[in-house]
Amino acid sequence: MFGYLVGRLSQAVVVVFVMSVIVFVGVYAIGNPIDVMIDPGATAEIRENLIRKYGLDQPLWRQYFTFVGNVFQGDLGNSMVYNIPVTSLVFSRLPATIELVMVSVTIAAVIGIPAGLYAGYRPNSLGAKLIMALSVLGFSVPTFWIGMLLIMAFAVELGWLPSGGRGEVAEFLWFKTSLATTNGWSHVIMPAINLSLFKMGLLIRLTRAGMVEAMGAEYVRFARAQGLADRQIVFSHILRNISIPVITVFGLELGSTLAFAVVTETVFNWPGVGKLIIDSILQLDRPVMVSYLVMVVILFVAINLIVDLIYARLDPRVRLKGGS
Amino acid sequence: MNAALDVQGLTTRFATRGDAVTAVNDVSFTVQKGRILGLVGESGSGKSVTGFSIMGLIDAPGEVAAGKVMVDGQDLRALSDEDMRKMRGNRVAMVFQDPMMTLNPVLRVGDQMAMAVRVHRKMSKAAALKEAQRALETVGIPSPEERLRAYPHQLSGGMRQRVAIAMALLHRPSVIIADEATTALDVSIQGQILAEVRDLADQTGAAIVWITHDLGVVSSLADDICVMYAGRIVERGTAQQVIDHPRHPYTQGLLDSIPALHEPGKHLPQIPGSTPQLSRLPQGCPFRPRCPRATEICATVPPADTKDGQTVLCHHPLE
Structure with missing residues (x-):
C-alpha cells in the first residue's frame, strides 16, 4: 500500500512536469500577450519596458526555469490582466x-x-x-x-x-x-x-x-x-x-x-x-493559463488516486501494488 | 407416502423467431427421499433446462408449458411467484456447474451465506453466520470460521463448490438439484465430493437430482438413471440396469464411448453426428439419423414409451 502510494506520487510528479512543459510551449506559440495588452498607439519604448518587465525578452527555456523556480517558492506568478497573484485569482x-x-x-x-x-x-x-x-x-x-x-x-x-x-x-x-x-x-x-x-x-x-x-x-x-x-x-x-x-x-x-x-x-x-x-x-493571460492547467493536472491525478483507492475497497480482487 | 420429488409430464418451451422450441418434452420421473437420480445426456439434451424448470427459474422467452412438479406432495407450479421464491433454497435447492462464477466475487463467503440463511429464517446475522459455519463443517471444509471471512477468489475450485453445496444444504431442503456440479473440478476432488454427496443423501434424506453428461460419474453415485435425448427421457431404470443392460441404442453408444470402460489399444467408438437442433427435429425418432439400429419405421413414427420396468423410448431396443 505504501509502495503503491509512492509509485503513484512519483508518476504524478512526472505527469505534472511533462504537462507544464507542453502547456508552456503551447501558450508561447499562441501569441505575444503584449500585443493584446498594450494600446496599439504606445511608443516602442513603453513596449520594450513592458516586455522586459515580464521577462518576455528571455529565451523560452530560461522563462520556463524562472517559472519553475518561482513555483517552488510557492509563487505561481501574477495575472497580467488583473495584476493579482494567480493563486488568489483561482x-x-x-x-x-x-x-x-x-x-x-x-x-x-x-x-x-x-x-x-x-x-x-x-x-x-x-x-x-x-x-x-x-x-x-x-x-x-x-x-x-x-x-x-x-x-x-x-x-x-x-x-x-x-x-x-x-x-x-x-x-x-x-x-x-x-x-x-x-x-x-x-x-x-x-x-x-x-x-x-x-x-x-x-x-x-x-x-x-x-x-x-x-x-x-x-x-x-x-x-x-x-x-x-x-x-x-x-x-x-x-x-x-x-x-x-x-x-x-x-x-x-x-x-x-x-x-x-x-x-x-x-x-x-x-x-x-x-x-x-x-x-x-x-486575453493571452499566460501565467493564469499555465498555472491553471497545472492545477488541473494535479486535480486529475488526485481524483484518479481516490478512484483507485475506492476500487480496492469495493473489489477484493484488486491489489494495489507499488511501481507500475 | 409421497415421493420427495415427483415430476410429471414437464414440458418447457422457448419462443424463438418462428415457432416455439420444446427444450423439455413430457419429462416424468420420481425421486424418493435419500435417493439420487442421475439425469444424463449430451449438451443440448434439455437436462439443465429440466433442472431450472423444477426450480421455477425459466426466464422469458422460455416458459414451463405443462406438467406437475410435486415436492413432498405439493405442486410447485401451482404456487404464486412469491410462494415459489420462498420454496427456492428452502425446500428445493440447486448447485451450479461453475464454482468460479456462482459465488459473488465481491462479497465475503460468510456474508453471502448469511444472506441465504436469513432470507428464509428470521435471525440475527451472528446466528446466521453460526449456521453457515455449521453447514461448512458438514461438507468437510477445514477451519470454516476462517473461510467465512474469505472472498471467493481466495478459495480453490473444490472449496468453492463445497461452499455452494453447503449453501444448498442450509435449510435442509427435500430436493437438491446439482447441475454438472463436479464437472469443472479435478478428478480427485470430484471423487471426494461425490462420496460426500452420497453420504449427505443418506444422512439428510434429501432427494438429489444429479445432472451430468458423464455416465461414469452417475454409475458410481446414482440409484436410478434417466437418459435424456433431445428433450425427452429415452431410457430410465435403476443405475445397475441402465449401466449393465442398456436397452436404448443411445445409452449403449454413451457407455461405449467412456474411455475407462473400454479395452485399451482399440479405437474408441463414438456416436456419429451430434445432438440435433431442437428447432429442426427429424420426423419420427429424433435419434434415428445417428442410430445403428434404425429401420424404416423409425423415420416416420415417433417411438412410444414401453412400460415394462426399464422404460425405453425405442422401436428396436436392445435385449
Whole structure:
C-alpha cells in the first residue's frame, strides 16, 4: 500500500512536469500577450519596458526555469490582466465552480443511477426504452443549446428563475457559498441541471449496461436459486459489482467538469474557473493559463488516486501494488 | 407416502423467431427421499433446462408449458411467484456447474451465506453466520470460521463448490438439484465430493437430482438413471440396469464411448453426428439419423414409451 502510494506520487510528479512543459510551449506559440495588452498607439519604448518587465525578452527555456523556480517558492506568478497573484485569482473563483459542479453531479447520480438500474432490470419495458432514448438526447444535444432553451423557457417566458449569474452568498461552516441562501439556489439550479444532462446520460447507459450483464451472471442465478428476492439481489449483490465502472467514469467526469465547465459557465454567466480560463486564453493571460492547467493536472491525478483507492475497497480482487 | 420429488409430464418451451422450441418434452420421473437420480445426456439434451424448470427459474422467452412438479406432495407450479421464491433454497435447492462464477466475487463467503440463511429464517446475522459455519463443517471444509471471512477468489475450485453445496444444504431442503456440479473440478476432488454427496443423501434424506453428461460419474453415485435425448427421457431404470443392460441404442453408444470402460489399444467408438437442433427435429425418432439400429419405421413414427420396468423410448431396443 505504501509502495503503491509512492509509485503513484512519483508518476504524478512526472505527469505534472511533462504537462507544464507542453502547456508552456503551447501558450508561447499562441501569441505575444503584449500585443493584446498594450494600446496599439504606445511608443516602442513603453513596449520594450513592458516586455522586459515580464521577462518576455528571455529565451523560452530560461522563462520556463524562472517559472519553475518561482513555483517552488510557492509563487505561481501574477495575472497580467488583473495584476493579482494567480493563486488568489483561482481560489476566488473556485467556490462558485465547486458548488455548481457538486449540485450537478448529485443531480446526475441521483437520477441517472436509479434510472439506469431500472432500464437494465427491465430492458424490454416501455419505461426502459424511454429512459434510453432520453439518455441519448442527454449526451448528444449540445450543452449550450439546451442551456439557452432553459433560459428561454424558465427565465424569459416563465420568469421563474434568474437567467444567469451567481446568487447571494452566506457563511456556511468555514466558507462562503451561495448554496446557503434561497436566492443562491434559484441561480444555481438551472446551470446545474444543464451541466448534469451529459453526465446523467452517461451514467444511465453505464449503469444499464452493467445491470444487463449482471442479470445474466451465474452468481445472480445462484442467488435466485437461494430464494433471494430481486430487490435484495440488486442491492446486495449487483450494485457493488457494477459500481466499479460507474465510479471510474464518475471520477473522470467530476474532474473534467470541475476544470472545464466552460460552456455552461459562459451561457449562464457563472463566475467560475471555467469562465476564468476562457477569458485568460482570449486575453493571452499566460501565467493564469499555465498555472491553471497545472492545477488541473494535479486535480486529475488526485481524483484518479481516490478512484483507485475506492476500487480496492469495493473489489477484493484488486491489489494495489507499488511501481507500475 | 409421497415421493420427495415427483415430476410429471414437464414440458418447457422457448419462443424463438418462428415457432416455439420444446427444450423439455413430457419429462416424468420420481425421486424418493435419500435417493439420487442421475439425469444424463449430451449438451443440448434439455437436462439443465429440466433442472431450472423444477426450480421455477425459466426466464422469458422460455416458459414451463405443462406438467406437475410435486415436492413432498405439493405442486410447485401451482404456487404464486412469491410462494415459489420462498420454496427456492428452502425446500428445493440447486448447485451450479461453475464454482468460479456462482459465488459473488465481491462479497465475503460468510456474508453471502448469511444472506441465504436469513432470507428464509428470521435471525440475527451472528446466528446466521453460526449456521453457515455449521453447514461448512458438514461438507468437510477445514477451519470454516476462517473461510467465512474469505472472498471467493481466495478459495480453490473444490472449496468453492463445497461452499455452494453447503449453501444448498442450509435449510435442509427435500430436493437438491446439482447441475454438472463436479464437472469443472479435478478428478480427485470430484471423487471426494461425490462420496460426500452420497453420504449427505443418506444422512439428510434429501432427494438429489444429479445432472451430468458423464455416465461414469452417475454409475458410481446414482440409484436410478434417466437418459435424456433431445428433450425427452429415452431410457430410465435403476443405475445397475441402465449401466449393465442398456436397452436404448443411445445409452449403449454413451457407455461405449467412456474411455475407462473400454479395452485399451482399440479405437474408441463414438456416436456419429451430434445432438440435433431442437428447432429442426427429424420426423419420427429424433435419434434415428445417428442410430445403428434404425429401420424404416423409425423415420416416420415417433417411438412410444414401453412400460415394462426399464422404460425405453425405442422401436428396436436392445435385449
